Amino acid sequence: MSAALLVGAMLAVTLGTALLALSQQRHWNAVMGTGSKPGNLPQRLGWLLISVSLVLTILRDGGSFGALSWPLQAGFGALLTSGALTWMPGVMKPLARWFGR
Amino acid sequence: MAQFGDGFRQAMHWTHTWLGVVLGIVMFAVFWMGTLTIFAPEIDRWMIPETRIVHAKREISYDLLLSRLPPDAASSDYINFVVPDERRPTIGFSYRGADGTFSDHELDPVTGRPLAVTDSRAGTGFIYPFHLSLTIEWQNLGEWIVGLAALAMLILLISGLVIHRKVVTEFFVFRPRRKARRATLDLHNLSSLLGLPFYFLMPFSGLLIFAFVYLPWGIAEPFGGDLAKAAAAISGDYDPGARTGRAATLASVDAMKREAEAMWSAAEGVPVETNLVRILNHGDDSAVVYFRNTFPRDRVVLSEYVAVFNGNTGQVLQDFAKPPIGHASSWVQGAHFMQFGHWPLRWLYFIGGLGGCVMIATGMLFWLSSREGKLARFSPGHRTVEALTIGGVTGIIIATCAFLVANRLLPPGATLWADTRAELEVHAFWLVWFATFLHAASLRAQAWAQQCWAIAILAATAVTLNAVTTGEHVTAALSDGYLAVAGVDTVLVITAGAAAWSALKLRPASKPLPVPAAHTVE
Known part of the structure; x- marks a missing residue:
């Protein structure tokens, strides 16, 4: 259960930061090319997932550990997102396709 | 603008x-x-490499370890044991000799005998x-x-x-x-x-x-400018005074340790174990035994329970728990020390x-x-x-x-x-x-x-x-x-x-x- 919560929190925060990045036109274009827009949904869902990761972290670790581990998890998730955008933007395409318009 | x-x-x-x-x-x-x-x-x-030992929970008799002290440690004013854990599997043992220099040893957690270890300051030193x-x-x-x-x-x-x-x-x-x-x-x-x-x-x-180093005047001010008093009030330091020169036998340190842990566990509501066993003025009738629990494994906040016993009678001299000012900074300090598990x-x-x-x-x-x-x-x-x-x-x-x-x-x-x-x-x-x-x-x-x-x-x-x-x-x-x-x-x-x-x-x-x-x- 504890490991599942940790993995869940990491997945949520990584997906959340990926969606926040996709909500910016610059990164959207890098992934999907020009001609479409991300809309508002990626940003809202991104913040929601980041909030979910906070809840999962506190459920697993409590507030005291959570206050330390959640910002570091979020930074690590953002690092993965940034790495994907830099070297493998294509891996974010399946995610972006859900929100294109 | x-x-x-x-x-x-x-x-x-x-x-x-x-x-x-x-x-x-x-x-x-x-x-x-x-x-x-x-x-x-x-x-x-x-x-x-000699300290590469897989840790297992063991009862350690400090009475036994004290009975095997090297001759120059028998009248030491400072003997320290660090209780082993999964990251530090040996018993840390150090004492101050008559000439004021410290001797550091690693003891085998099973036999209690000194290990012949590689002389290195390594990570901790x-x-x-x-x-x-x-x-x-x-x-x-x-x-x-x-x-x-x-x-x-x-x-x-x-x-x-x-x-x-x-x-x-x-x-x-x-x-x-x-x-x-x-x-x-x-x-x-x-x-x-x-x-x-x-x-x-x-x-x-x-x-x-390091506020004690950077702002000593402010910290010492409520204690009449005496930084040692401030340290004692905040971290439970205990000064037994000078040796009297009257020889005395130490009471059971193991019994005192059990009593200290029982006091802390009752106050905390969960088992609390000692990290450190210290004997001051060993072999003298002014001897005291000092136990400390600083780094709990299950939370960020430092605990810093300290119990001090009269070395000869085994009676509690001081049952110290961090004051509110200590608690206020304990989470921040614990986050930096990062000794949790x-x-x-x-x-x-x-x-x-x-x-x-x-x-x-x-x-x-x-x-x-x-x-x-x-x-x-x-x-x-x-x-x-x-x-x-x-x-x-x-x-x-x-x-x-x-x-x-x-x-x-x-x-x-x-x-x-x-x-x-x-x-x-x-x-x-x-x-x-x-x-x-x-x-x-x-x-x-x-x-x-x-x-x-x-x-x-x-x-x-x-x-x-x-x-x-x-x-x-x-x-x-x-x-x-x-x-x-x-x-x-x-x-x-x-x-x-x-x-x-x-x-x-x-x-x-x-x-x-x-x-x-x-x-x-x-």
């Missing part, structure tokens, strides 16, 4: 630039060694103190320098946020294929933003921990620490690269900063690897002049570090690639030497349950690979500009 804003930003830009240039190397050294300190006990196991004082002990100068660097880092973080105009729109941006200067700034901004809360917490908590968080700290190193190094690199192609790069100031940056970044990593290699190469009992084996390892660190500055000063930008090769070769050599001298290569260490050794080796292999990759990628930033010819005025 707009002009005021621009002026403020310019002022912050100036502050950010010059604080970074002046103190960047100290900050990098502290952050690098701090990052390694996260795994200091694991580095101890790697560097002191060198890397950890380097992180907090650069090992400069004179007048606490090292702690003041590190404190200044911590304060500078807080100012740099705030000023960096002020001068970074596109925090949101460039949050995820890294463009490695653009010009080196642009890519360096991207990496500096990215690494700064991703770990920002961590980078604030570390210097702030470090300053708080949360392994995923420990690794996140490690990654965060490396991110901090990247942030500091790229900041210094950006200063250098923004002067590439300009005549300024020929100035003595620029050349000095360049040499200090290269030696301060890749140089300290080389020196750390050399410290590990020296640990595996020096024979047992090695001495040179009056220096012990442990001191020779430390000398190897400083000598190699100094040499990297000279190398950087002579080769300038080309030194980056060569120093990366040096890191790769030394890291790989350290792993090989560990396998050859102890037989505990990664798979053997894993099968024997020595996760600490396997972990250090794995990090060294990754370091070697990353350094070799960097060396292949690195090119001198630009061809040197022709030096302007001197003209003779006729």
Whole structure:
């Protein structure tokens, strides 16, 4: 259960930061090319997932550990997102396709 | 108003630039060694192979250990036992001799007998103190320098946020294929933003921990200016006074330990165990026995329960628990000490620490690269900063690897002049570090690639030497349950690979500009 919560929190925060990045036109274009827009949904869902990761972290670790581990998890998730955008933007395409318009 | 804003930003830009240039190397050294300190006990196991013991919970009789004291410890005014745990599996034993010098030993947790261990300061004895004082002990100068660097880092973080105009729109941006200067700034901004809360917490908590050094007058003021009294009130220090000279037999320390733990557990509602057993004025009728629980495994906050017993009667003299002012800072201090048993968080700290190193190094690199192609790069100031940056970044990593290699190469009992084996390892660190500055000063930008090769070769050599001298290569260490050794080796292999990759990628930033010819005025 504890490991599942940790993995869940990491997945949520990584997906959340990926969606926040996709909500910016610059990164959207890098992934999907020009001609479409991300809309508002990626940003809202991104913040929601980041909030979910906070809840999962506190459920697993409590507030005291959570206050330390959640910002570091979020930074690590953002690092993965940034790495994907830099070297493998294509891996974010399946995610972006859900929100294109 | 707009002009005021621009002026403020310019002022912050100036502050950010010059604080970074002046103190960047100290900050990098502290952050690098701090990052390694996260795994200091694991580095101890790697560097002191005789302490590679799989920990198991055992009842340790301190009465038995005290019955076997060396003759010069029997009348010591200070005897200390550190209770073993999964990261430090041996019983730490130290005492102060009649001449005032300390003797440190590692005891076998099963037999209680002293282990013949490799003489090394390793992680706990060198890397950890380097992180907090650069090992400069004179007048606490090292702690003041590190404190200044911590304060500078807080100012740099705030000023960096002020001068970074596109925090949101460039949050995820890294463009490695653009010009080196642009890519360096991207990496500096990215690494700064991703770990920002961590980078604030570390210097702030470090300053708080050393408030006794930085702000002694304020802390001592409510205690009539007596800092020792303040320390006693906050951390439970106990002074038994001078020895009376009347011999006395110590009551059962094991019974006192049980009583201390029972008191703490009743107060806490969960089992609380002692981390430290200390006997003051042993063999004298003024003897006291001191127990402390500082680092609970299951939470961030330090507990710092202290119980002091009369050594002869076994009666409680002091049942100390941290006062409210202590609790107020305990979480912040515990977050910095990081002695809790949360392994995923420990690794996140490690990654965060490396991110901090990247942030500091790229900041210094950006200063250098923004002067590439300009005549300024020929100035003595620029050349000095360049040499200090290269030696301060890749140089300290080389020196750390050399410290590990020296640990595996020096024979047992090695001495040179009056220096012990442990001191020779430390000398190897400083000598190699100094040499990297000279190398950087002579080769300038080309030194980056060569120093990366040096890191790769030394890291790989350290792993090989560990396998050859102890037989505990990664798979053997894993099968024997020595996760600490396997972990250090794995990090060294990754370091070697990353350094070799960097060396292949690195090119001198630009061809040197022709030096302007001197003209003779006729």
